[in-house]
Amino acid sequence: MTETMRKVTVIGGGITGLSTAFYLQKEARERGISLELTLIEAAHRLGGKIQTIKRDGFIIERGPDAFLARKDSMRTLVKELGLESELIRSSAGQTFVLAGEELHPVPGGSAYRGISLRF
Ligand SMILES: Cc1cc2nc3c(=O)[nH]c(=O)nc-3n(C[C@H](O)[C@H](O)[C@H](O)COP(=O)(O)OP(=O)(O)OC[C@H]3O[C@@H](n4cnc5c(N)ncnc54)[C@H](O)[C@@H]3O)c2cc1C
Structure with missing residues (x-):
């Protein structure tokens, strides 16, 4: 056949x-x-x-920089690509948004605190 x-x-x-x-x-x-x-x-x-830029020893993400650890589809994809060892759990404790010249803390309870994994 x-x-x-x-x-x-x-x-x-x-x-x-x-x-x-x-x-x-x-x-x-x-x-x-x-x-x-x-x-x-x-x-x-x-x-x-x-889009990732590497400059002066820093890794700068121009767009997405993380995904939610509770999203099974992304965790599965990362595992199947063999990239698990490259994941970094968000450990800053507090995430900030830079607006103008000021850093504004992301409020507690928002999705980005503590449960995202970063490339
Ligand atoms: C600033 C920013 C921050 C974000 N942060 C996060 C985050 O932290 N975590 C998260 O999960 N998501 C985040 N997102 C959302 C995430 O970026 C998108 O959901 C995801 O990247 C979309 O992927 P995509 O492949 O569907 O589309 P895209 O990334 O837009 O890719 C579409 C591709 O198709 C190509 N294309 C379009 N039309 C044609 C055509 N006719 N012929 C050939 N090629 C074509 C384009 O050139 C492009 O390369 C963020 C988005 C933005 C803008």
Whole structure:
């Protein structure tokens, strides 16, 4: 019997497109399906809104910098990518928002305190 090649095109190389491509490849491999996967990204780089800059010894996130530890889907993705050892639990105790020249504490009880994991 001739095996059918499945052709899939994913549009967009942000976290949604990249994780879709990752799971499509994983599922195809596990089910023995031949897959020809194409990812189309309009920008010159992958990552979409996720953009990391390394400058003067600092790691600066221009967009997302964390996810909620209680979100199972992200924890599963990180585990399946083998990146668990690179996660840093938020340990600042207090998170601040910089507005103008002033740091404003994020109020207690908000989602970002204590339960986020940072790359
Ligand atoms: C300032 C900021 C801070 C944030 N902080 C957090 C956070 O801490 N934690 C968190 O979980 N979320 C955070 N978010 C939300 C998070 O960034 C988004 O939910 C997530 O990045 C969206 O991913 P995406 O792949 O769906 O879209 P995007 O990241 O927007 O990626 C879409 C990609 O598709 C490409 N594209 C679009 N149209 C086409 C086309 N026609 N052809 C080819 N390519 C195309 C774009 O160039 C882009 O690369 C934040 C968002 C912002 C703006």
